[in-house]
Amino acid sequence: MIFSLLIYASQNSGQAEHSALRFTRSALQQGHSIHRVFFYGEAVSACSAFKVTPRDEVNITEQWLKLAQDNDLDLVVCIAAAVRRGVLDQAEAKRHQKGAANLSDGFELSGLGQLADAIIVSDRTITFGN
Amino acid sequence: MQSSSLTEPSLLATNMKKNILLIVRNPPFANSSNAETLDIAFACAAFDLPVSLLFLNDGILQLANNQQSNLLEKKDLTNNFRALAMYDIEDYFVIAEDAQRYQLTQNDLILNCKIINKDKMAALIRTFDTVINL
Numbered sequence: 001m002i003f004s005l006l007i008y009a010s011q012n013s014g015q016a017e018h019s020a021l022r023f024t025r026s027a028l029q030q031g032h033s034i035h036r037v038f039f040y041g042e043a044v045s046a047c048s049a050f051k052v053t054p055r056d057e058v059n060i061t062e063q064w065l066k067l068a069q070d071n072d073l074d075l076v077v078c079i080a081a082a083v084r085r086g087v088l089d090q091a092e093a094k095r096h097q098k099g100a101a102n103l104s105d106g107f108e109l110s111g112l113g114q115l116a117d118a119i120i121v122s123d124r125t126i127t128f129g130n
Numbered sequence: 131m132q133s134s135s136l137t138e139p140s141l142l143a144t145n146m147k148k149n150i151l152l153i154v155r156n157p158p159f160a161n162s163s164n165a166e167t168l169d170i171a172f173a174c175a176a177f178d179l180p181v182s183l184l185f186l187n188d189g190i191l192q193l194a195n196n197q198q199s200n201l202l203e204k205k206d207l208t209n210n211f212r213a214l215a216m217y218d219i220e221d222y223f224v225i226a227e228d229a230q231r232y233q234l235t236q237n238d239l240i241l242n243c244k245i246i247n248k249d250k251m252a253a254l255i256r257t258f259d260t261v262i263n264l
Contacts, residue, residue, distance in 0.1 A: 008163075008264050041166055041264065081166065112173035119148060120177065125260050130163075 003027055004035045004118035008129040010042035011060055017046060020128040021063055028071050036074045036118040037064070039107070044082040047075075049104040065106040079109040148259035149180045154189040155263065159204045163264040164192050168210055170262060175217035182221035182258070183214070184251075185243070190228045193239040208240055225251060 005024065009016030024034055039047055046061055053059040068075050082103070083092055089109050093101035103109060119125045152171055156163050167183075174181050185193055192207065199206035214220070222243040229235065229245060236243065246254060255261055 006262065008166075041162065080169070112169055113176065115170065116173045116177040116179060119150065119174065119179065119260050125262070127262055127264065129264050 001032045001123045002035050002121065003032055004122040004125045005037045006115060006118075006125060006127045006129075007037065007039050007043040007046075008041040008127060011046040013042075014130065016128040016130065017043060017060055018058070021060055021067070023126070023128075024067060024073070028067075034071070034073055035122045036076055036114065037068075038115045038118060039075070039077045040081050040115070041078075042085070044077050044085050044087050047077045047082070047104050047107040048087050048102045050102045061104055065104065068106055075107045076110050076114045077103065077107050078115075079111055082109055147178070147180065149182065149257075150174055151182050151184060151255060151258035151261045153184045153186055153261065153263040154192055155186040157188040157191040158194075158197060158207060159199065159202055160188075164189070165205075165207055165210070167262070167264050168207065168214075170264075171214060171219055172217060175219055180221075181219045182223065183219070184223045184225075184254070185228075186225060186251075187228060190224050190232060190234060190239075193222075193224070193241055193243070194232075194234060195238055195240050212240060214241070223254065 005020050007017055007020050011017045020037070024037065027034060045051070051061065064075060067073060077087065079092070082088070083096070087103055088096065088098055088101050089103040090101045092109065152167050154164055154167050158164060171181050171183065192211065197206055197208055222241045224239070224243045224245055225248050226245050227248045236245070
């Protein structure tokens with residue numbers, strides 16, 4: 001089956017994003033495919049390269065990137081949600097005249113059209129929200 | 131699973147137009163979820179996907195007319211929700227019990243909603259291919 005994930009909950013205030021990560025791992029292990037993982041709302045802060053995770057905690061962003069590398073996952077971050085929360089790629093940093101870009105390599109800023117596309121292409125679109 | 135029995139429905143599903151239900155369940159001004167749900171509605175409409183909205187629990191308050199958002203120094207989404215009709219999104223639901231709880235009638239709402247009883251809600255949700263509840 002083809003799945004897409006919509007991650008909406010904040011990484012720092014609940015279990016949802018970790019659940020999404022574990023769901024993705026399990027689905028892939030069982031031979032399903034993940035068309036896209038779409039980060040929206042507070043979840044965009046998970047994609048900042050400026051975040052520092054305490055040593056004794058799991059760095060979910062690193063886990064996403066590793067999973068994406070091993071399985072060729074499409075990790076898309078909503079551009080409007082990201083920019084308003086201070087997560088910028090090089091192009092947006094330049095456009096808004098900010099001193100630095102902080103989107104982690106491996107994530108891509110794009111529009112909500114990518115979510116609509118994911119809904120069309122996937123058998124199931126699963127929201128991990130609050 | 132890579133068996134053909136599982137991949138075939140996928141191809142079939144891709145060719146069918148999926149209908150989408152967006153559930154709005156937070157009051158206005160609480161957080162950004164109602165605005166972000168609205169943006170999903172517009173994006174899906176741009177892809178010709180049929181979208182319906184269910185205003186659930188406190189979400190019905192998003193539809194209350196005469197909101198005075200200037201007092202809160204917040205953006206009022208009333209006009210944004212009214213703009214849904216321009217994208218051919220005109221299928222809205224509220225739950226009778228929620229309307230009763232807040233003493234709202236159709237005349238108090240900014241959109242023309244179908245009012246359903248709570249015990250019909252599960253059946254309603256089941257008629258949609260994709261449900262998004264931020």
